[in-house]
Amino acid sequence: MTEYKLYDDQHLVQLMRSDERAFAEIYDRYWDKMLGVAYNRLGNLEEAEECVQDVLYKLWKLREDLDLVSLELRSYLARAIRNQAFNILDRRYRERVKHGNYTPTEDIYLLSPERELIIRELQQQIDDSINALPPQCQLVFKLSRQQGLSNKEIAETLNLSENTVKSHLKKANKDIQGNIKLLTTLVFFYTFL
Incomplete structure (x- = not known):
């Protein structure tokens, strides 16, 4: 049985195309780090988990076309988490504006x-x-x-x-x-x- 923990990221990306166990290793290796970054940006654990799941789902869907020769997997995932978090924040903002519940100064006066x-x-x-x-x-x-x-x-x-x-x-x-x-x-x- 192959020990995926021993492989570097580049090799895992190559193996992921034909072996979902390589993807599972990427998932295990980066889930906590990605969740931490997403939570720091979003401040909501549920949304942070959704953000990480979306990024990993997209990684899986793109596995055949993914070429990370010039970019490390860690950098790719960090950028993907940042972009996905921005998308969630944008969606959150648009929903508040749409429902008329947003006032720019609202959070300023709510001091803990x-x-x-x-x-x-x-x-x-x-x-x-x-x-x-x-x-x-x-x-x-x-x-x-x-x-x-x-x-x-x-x-x-x-x-x-x-x-x-x-x-x-x-x-x-x-x-x-x-x-x-x-x-x-x-x-x-x-x-x-």
Whole structure:
């Protein structure tokens, strides 16, 4: 009996044309990975399973014509999952629009307690970063971002040159971004992964 686990992907693709056990090995080898990717994109286990099943069904239907000489099976399946997930998301969007249940801002206002906490922590980190700026730089930043004054208006108000105002804003942005970079990275991983 042939041990399909020992074959590489290219060989399995070739064998799959005449032996469904090779397809079963591809299924076993990639099901969990594909399901994980689909679930991350769709956020719904049922739809993710449907997505993976559709991709594997298409792979089976195309087995006679499939030529993966220049592309690895892993890359092919990843791209197929991504495209199928986009199709499902598009279908989901069209159904919501069709039934009139879609408002673009609807999800923004539905914050979980975890997301509210993350937003509060991020805002606190930004405030702390602003307060850590040198006094002149802090004043320029607040006039620009909080009061909406232009660089020229700030320069006239504080009796500074526009280039000095630009320098202060550049420094403020750099310092604030540097201070919140770790927190935003953590927020990103928590939210999207």
